[in-house]
Amino acid sequence: MNMEERVLEIMREVFEMEAVTTDVSQKNCARWDSLHHLSLASELEEAFDIDLEPEEIAEMTDFSRVIDMLKSKI
C-alpha cells in the first residue's frame, strides 16, 4: 500500500467514514473537526513512526498537506 492509500485508510478509520477521497479537507469535511484532527495526528505518528510538532499538526489542513508533511518527515 502506498502512502496515499494508507493515509486515506487512517482517515476513514479516524473519521469513522465509509469513503474518504484525496480532496478531503477540514473545510469540506464536517467529521474533520479539531478533536478528530488530533486523533488523526496521533494515528499518523504511530503509523509512520514519526513525531509531529504542534505547529506541523496545525498546518495539516487538507489531504495534500498531510502528504507533504509526511514526505518531509520520512
Place this chain on the structure above:
Amino acid sequence: MTTFVFRNHTVEPFLGDDAMTYSGYDDISIVPRDVERYIWFYQVPVNTDSTQLAEELASYRGKLDLVLAEADDHKPFIVFSLVDLYPVKFTGEDVAVADAIMEFNRYVASLAATRPNVKWVDFSEFTRQYELDALVNWKYYLMSQTLLSPKLAHDFKNWWQRIETQLALQRKKCLVLDMDNTLWGGVLGEDGVDGIRLGGDYPGKAFSYWQRALLQLEKNGVILTVCSKNNEADVIEAWQHNPNMVLKREHFSAVRINWQDKVTNLRELAAELNIGLDSMVFIDDNPTERELVRQLLPQVAVPDFPEKPYQLMPFFKQLVENYFRIYTVTSEDRAKTEQYQANALRKADEARFPDMESYLYSLDMELDIVPADEHNLPRIAQMTQKTNQFNLTTHRYTEADVQRFLDNGWRVYCLGVRDRFGDSGITATVFLEPVDDITVNVDSLLLSCRILGKGIEEAFFKTVLNLLRLDGYRKLVAQYLPTVKNGQTADFYDRMGLTCVSTDSDGSKHYEMELREVFEIKNYYNIRVL
C-alpha cells in the same frame, strides 16, 4: 444506546462518537433525561498547586451529587474512579491530593453499594498497565486538553469493551460447585479422604487458597451450592475428617451429591432455593459437563475452568469481577457505609450543594470585562479563528482586521474568567460595530467551550448590553449564522430576549432589541469592567 458523558477533559478519542453526547468541560448545568445511560469520567486536573487541586477534587463529590439528583435514576450511571496521572509532591508528607482522590473513590464505591443504578469503574485497572510517563502525552494535552495519551486510545477501547460487557452482565446470586478436581485435587472415591490434594504443599495449597476465597464469597452473601457426582457418604466423611477442608456442609445452602445428570440437578437446586437459573454460575473442571449445561441451560453462566491449580487465584478474581462484584450489600457493610458516610458528611459539608445556584456561588467566579488592547489583541484574533461551537457568526479575523475595526470606532471586549480553582484566562470576546448614534450591531460573539455551563455567556452578554445602554445606545441588532458546529447557539439570542425579525433560507436569523432597561445579573458573578 445513547450515553451522556460528564467530563472535565477531552475523552472523545477514548469513548468515541457513537451514540455519545458529551457535557462541556466540567459542565454540570445540563443533565438530560432522554438518554439511556450516563457516564461520569472526570480526570484529576493538572495543577501543581496541591492545596488548590485537593480543594477542587473535594468539590467533585458535590457536583456528582447534584447530577445524580437530576439524572433519571432508572438509567445506569457509570462513574470512573479518579487516578492521578501527574502526581507532583514537594514533600513526602504532601498527601492532600492523594487523600482527596481516595475520599472521592470511596464515596463512589459507597454510592454504588447503595444506589442500584450506580456502577463504578476502577480506572486504575487500565492505567496501572502503563508507566506513568506513557499515560500522558504532554503535546496532546496542551493542544487539546486530552490528558490520557491518545496513543492509548486503541488499548482503552479494548479495555472499555471488556468493562462494558462486565457491566452488562447480570449480577449472579449462586455458585454451583463440582467437587473432584474442582474444590480439591484428585478424586475422592479413588484417592480417599486423606489422599485428595488439599492443604500442604502445591498443588494442595492452591485448592486451600481457592476454598478460602470461596468462603469469602459466601460471607459476602453469595449462595454456595454443590452439584457433584460422588458417593454422598465419602463427601460427608471428608467434611468431617479432612482437617484441611475449609468449606464444610454448613457453608452450602443446598447440595446435590448423586449420579443424576447435572442439568436435572441444577433445575432442582434453582427450585429449592427459589432463584432463577439465570442467577447461577456453574463451576466444573469437566468440559463435557460444562458443554452439556451450556447447551441445555443457556441461562446458566458457565465459565471455563482453569487447567492448572495455580491458575485458581486469577480465576477467582475473574469470577468476582464478572459475576459477583457489588452484587449485594450485607447489613454489616451497610453499617460500615453509613458510618463512613456520616464522617464524610461532616468533613465534606462544603463540598455539597443543595442546588445549582449554591454550586455556582461556591465557585467565587470573577469576570473581568476588558476592552481590546495591544496585549490581548493576538488572543482575541486567535479566538475568532479557533472557536467553533459557541460562536454566533463565526467570522474569522486576523490581528490586522481587529486593529482596523478598533480604528473605525468598533468596541471590542474580551472576558477574563477566574474561579477558586484557577484562572481560565481570556475565554470570550464580543465585537460591537456602531451603525449610527444609537444603534450597535453585534458582529461577533463567542466563548471558549472550556467555560460553558456556568451561565457566564449570559452574564457577559448582559453586562455588555448594560455598558452600551450607559453609553447612550438604544438599539441592538444581531445575527445568528448557522454552521455545522454552532447549533448550540441557535436560540441564544432568543433566550437573551432579542426579537427575531427575519430568517433566511439557509437558517440565518436576524435579531433586534431595544436597550431600555438595565439587565439584572446574578450576584454570584463578581464582575469588573476594566
